[in-house]
Amino acid sequence: MSDNTAVLLQAMRMGGALPPEIVEYMYHNGAFLLFLGFPQASEFGIDYKSWKTGERFMGLKMIPPGVHFVYCSIKSAPRIGFFHNFKAGEIVVKKWNKEAETFEDEDVPAEQIPEKKRQLKSMDNSLAPYPYENYRSWYGLTDFITPETVERIHPVLGRITSQAELVSLETQFMEDAEQEHKETHFKNRVDRQNPVRTRFVDQHGLPIMKIREGYEIRFQEIPALTVTKHQVGIDYSDRLYVLLRGLGGDWKQLLAEMQIAFVCFLQGQVFEGFEQWKRIIHLMSCCSNALGSEKELFMAFIRVLFFQLKECPTDFFVDIVSRDNFLTTTLSMLFANVRDSVHGGAELKKKTAQFKQYLTNQFKWDFDCEDGGGEK
Template identity: 85%
Template structure:
């Protein structure tokens, strides 16, 4: 935890309104985001808060150093956004591309920074302050996410969008072939004289689509567990260990990916974030033999999931999570595995039981019927 984060969390314990000395401190040490040319009466947000923009809107000020998620939407279109690790005093500039209806980076040379900083005073009335009333909630949702997590997971194109840039496999194949100057070879395989050529279509004859390269969120590949596999007795610790090795042996990066996937879905409205979140939960609920060797992981996993469910809107469960009842199914398995495990310590069993009681009381979930 950085000094700035510690100062802010301490200040937030006093109430939602920051003391004047903290406001002054954050103006000097917080980051600035200039978002130029963005249309008025559009949605703009950071972390857990969004607004409708006015005509004078030019960005944000006093952003706490650390990883944040910025997003926007025009004309009720799907949200587009990005994660960024804001540094103390940093000035980030984005400009709106009206034709493409998206944002672009505007690079600032080191020599331009002093001039940009002098301009901030004149732009002050057009810069919205960071919503500190939501900072504690945001920190609780993202405390494992690091700049390294963002670099590893973020799309290469620089944007996370709820409306994916799709391309058919056949189009991608042809584009790649053209890049490699293999047109003559392609024609010999896909012309009218070759009716049995391989086509990139599904069983209904529809083109198979995928997210265009560079636009996908680069989630770690995780073994997918089906509902039929989610029952007591399933053991996938070997897969967990392989996954952790792929993350450099750092369990915190697995939890960071769980957090970033959740934010992508809850705030970015990207369904693939929900699918990755489910995959991680399913896997961790199927590893009873790891409770001893990965005690810190499972203790932290329970805490991370607690904060995520605590921050969810009530209708989130009605519309999405409870649709296939995956949480009650998989968490029933987790609670039973921990309770019956010879590897789980008393502290993990106690934390698990407290979490189970919280969910039963808060959401009326019955974990004894699954």
Template identity: 40%
Template sequence: MANSSSSVVDMDPDVARRLFEEGATLVLLGVPQGTELGIDCKSWQVGPRFKGVKMIPPGLHFLHYCSVNKPDCGAEVGPKTGLFLTLKPREILLANWDPKEEDLDFSASRNEEEVSRIRENLRDLDPHLGPYPYEVMRKWVSLSDRVTEEVAKNLQPLTGRICAFSDVIPEVQLTHTKDRAEQPRNDTACQSMKEGLDRLPKMKPREGTELRFSVIPQKSYPPGATPAEITRCSMDLSYALETVLEENYGQQPLDLLGEMQFAFACFLIGSVYEGFEHWKRLLALLCRSEEAMRKHKELYLGLIAVLYHQLGEIPPDFFVDIVSQDNFLTSTLQDFFQFASGPGVDGTLRKRAEKFKAHLTKKFHWDFDADLDDCAPVVVDLPEGITVD
């Protein structure tokens, strides 16, 4: 790890002492030099003496890494792999690098004798352990405080690994020559893009590697709904939201915010675009559920807090690019602010939404009270000489 000692130097002595006594330790043996490895919101390039991370605050963390091919000869960085870990005080978690799979193998942690041996020799190992980057702890907690161990376990793939690029296989396994011969031939020119795409084999995620996000109903209305009900449920997505809550979170509706944070972390830190797409779907579902907003006060107060920290971690120009395509963010939040100011909404929630709206207007220069055009966010025109930080 490069410059890893600075975290301890800059840390409050009482905090450093407490983490030294109570913090968990990740012992990661055999990680090749040059590997990009990180925990939570910070990453490094592994040096020749690296053997793990110490002084990790107990709780949920996201370990992520990219294998590097021949770091001394123009390194080629592989796709990022990550996993959520819930660490206990003074816990030692042991993993060995598997060069064949280019992955960390945590099976050694189940060997109590091996873990005990590591614990006894921890003092000798200490110079090879980089301290947890405590300066990012506050940021990490603000992005993950709703993600419980159970939520993370239920959402991450059965393999336990979250990969930036999906591991896919053909939907139809053409193991015999006869099967392959019956497939459409590709030796003639395609007449259209659609024809070319249709000729490609249909792929699906390898079993156990897919993220297990909540399924959002394709139809936002109940079976047998009348035309009037279909119209109402299409304008107010509360039925679809209640379906998601009932099927996935039962008596714990606030855990949906944990799923939203999980998806966002997968995208922001794990480079998983699917996480961003699911985050967008959850945000649209929550923001366009007017009846649910009157019913689930705590859920929506929590949503504002979650969004406040999430939007603070992404440069404003990122959303300009996204919004320029389909105006997603501004139109979705505009619906949210409109519903939050409606009749029957709790007064505390209404005031919190007004403050959040003012914060976003100041930060992004967006006017949520104006009609949005089809292409770009609305920018507030400020008097000459006045700027917004």
């Protein structure tokens, strides 16, 4: 935890508005985001809060150093956003492109930074302060995310969008072949010399689509697992170990990915984030053999999931999370595995039992019914 973060969390515990000395401290040590040319009366947000922009809006000031998620939307269009690791005193500049209806980077050369900082004083009334009232919630949702996590997962082209940029596999193949000037491009063209060729279609004859290269969120590949009452005893610890090796053996990066996936869905409205979040929960719930060797991971996993569910809007569960009861079905497996484990230890069993009781009380979920989980 950085010194800036510690100062802010201490101020949050005091409640109410930030003391003047903290405001002054963050003005000089926080980051600035200039978001130029963004239309009035449009949605703009950072982390856990969004607003409708006013006529003079030009960005944000006093952003706490660390990883944040910035997002926007115009005319009720799908949200687009980005993660960024803001450094103390950094000035990030984005410019709105009206024609493309998206934002673009505007680099600030090092020699221009002093002049930019002098200009900030004249722009002060057009810069909204970071919403510190939500900082503790944001920190709790993202405490495992590091700059390395963002660099590893973030789309190459720098934008996360809730409306995927799709392209058919056939088109992607042709574009790749043409770009690389490969002979296969000419062999697979449809023309008078090549009227027929194998196409990329599904069993119904429809083109197979994928997210265009550069736009995809680069999540770790996790096999989809079907979790039902008939799978009691099945263990996927070997898959967890493979996944952790792919992350350099750092289990904190798995939880960081779980947190990024959750934020992508909750704030970015990206469904693939929800799917990755589900896949991680499914995998973690089916690894009874790993409970001993990865005890720290499972303890932290329970805490991360508890905080995510605690911070969710109420209708989030009604509309999405409770659909098909995937959480009750899946977590029933986790709770049973921990309960029956001889290697998990007393502390993990205690924390898991407390989490189970919280979910039962808060959401009226029954994890002990015969069919593996459901609502009371």
